[in-house]
Amino acid sequence: MKIIKVKKGQILQRNGDLNSKVYQVESGLLRSYSIDSKGKEHIYMFAPEGWIITDNVSSDVPADLFIDVLEDSVVIQRDKDEIIVTDTEKLIKRIGVLQKRIIMLMSATAIERYEHFISTYPDIVQRVPQKLIASYLGITPEALSAAKGSRARK
Amino acid sequence: MKIIKVKKGQILQRNGDLNSKVYQVESGLLRSYSIDSKGKEHIYMFAPEGWIITDNVSSDVPADLFIDVLEDSVVIQRDKDEIIVTDTEKLIKRIGVLQKRIIMLMSATAIERYEHFISTYPDIVQRVPQKLIASYLGITPEALSAAKGSRARK
DNA sequence: CAATTACATTAATGTACATTAAGAATTTCT
DNA sequence: AGAAATTCTTAATGTACATTAATGTAATTG
Structure with missing residues (x-):
């Protein structure tokens, strides 16, 4: 468990990464999105204060989604397996x-x-x-x- | 909790019903779907043996989905609130x-x-x-x- | 098993949205 | 504040899929 400050534009997770993290937004705004075969972005979700954002594929499989920062934010980063x-x-x-x-x-x-x-x-x-x-x-x-x-x- | 046998074509839940039930498919095949403003059907999911099917809106709100039977089936019907x-x-x-x-x-x-x-x-x-x-x-x-x-x- | 009903295929026409492009408005940065 | 970059709007053209309709095929039912 780690509290991190992140800046607008920062990418927390890329498609293809081993995705073992879950992000809980304390303040600010994140989003997750995919990029298709033609290079087009498709936003899967916005995560403002109070929301939890992650890639819901099993943690032993490469991520489908990118997660990045839309507004300077404070987020709590946790490992998936440490979450009950x-x-x-x-x-x-x-x-x-x-x-x-x-x-x-x-x-x-x-x-x-x-x-x-x-x-x-x-x-x-x-x-x-x-x-x-x-x-x-x-x-x-x-x-x-x-x-x-x-x-x-x- | 009730085990029921249902026949092809039978409708278990209609759009607008109070949707308090969850169906667990023992054998056969169910589906859930919505009907849009133009009368067109859109299948939300198929539920063969082993699957659970329900309308995931809170149980105090009218259902969005229809649930019906595609093959003669045996299903376990439960009330949402009796489920943990x-x-x-x-x-x-x-x-x-x-x-x-x-x-x-x-x-x-x-x-x-x-x-x-x-x-x-x-x-x-x-x-x-x-x-x-x-x-x-x-x-x-x-x-x-x-x-x-x-x-x-x- | 004949008759009905449901389903699949093909083709012509229509439409909502995509793509491309250019200019206007707004925001961001130094 | 002023320049640069991003975002928004408008319009012309293109395209994937919808709609409609007709014909063929398979599945149900009496």
Whole structure:
């Protein structure tokens, strides 16, 4: 267990690393994302204060995700094996969030995804550039800009 | 706790129901799915023997998902509150699976998703019609048929 | 086992979003 | 504050997949 201060832009974990760490955000903002075969980034999650972020593949397998720092942050870094999860309640909640996200990705349009996002994470919207939100929603920044435009126009 | 025999086509849970149940599949095959605003089905998961299937929204909220029966099955039905999850390991694994699925939905083409599916769930492919696999992958049956065609042709 | 119903394939047309590119606005840095 | 870099917007063009529809094939059921 180690408390570390990290700076915006710093990369805590790279795709392919042995991923043995779990990060608990005390203050600031982290994100995890993947990079696909065409070099495009896809944000998997944002982690503001109070959140836990890690790569949920088993710890003996190379990481799928990158984890980096969006705002100067203080995080508690722990080894996966030194963690005993007591709060299964929280895990089940997270599964619920992922379930919603999957349904969303399969059925919702660009605008619908955006509206759902701002109502679910209003604070994040203020804190990160729009193109990162687009990346989380699974659309391009241009498409998001256009969607917002057509929404305002009515 | 109740052991029940269910027949193909039977619906165990509907969208909007108070969803207080968890189903453990002893034999057979269940699935969960949502229906979007345009009436389209989107399969969230398949649950063959040994799997647990439920709607992961909190039990005091109406269900997002339908759960129904794809093959005559024997399932153990439990109330959510009578369950104490001991195997957090399993929950974390499931989060890992959902993570992969989300990345997949955001970055992979129709064929890539299909290939990933058949290598991950080779048995399911044999047991359900292709249109259900398409629904799980987030594409139409027509698109899947076309993707398979162009793949074979090289 | 004939009749019905469900499923798969193919092809034509449509559409939401991607891509590319360029200029405007905002933020960051020295 | 001013320069540089990043981000946002707009518009033209492209593309993967959706939709619709028709035909063929396999699976169910009476």
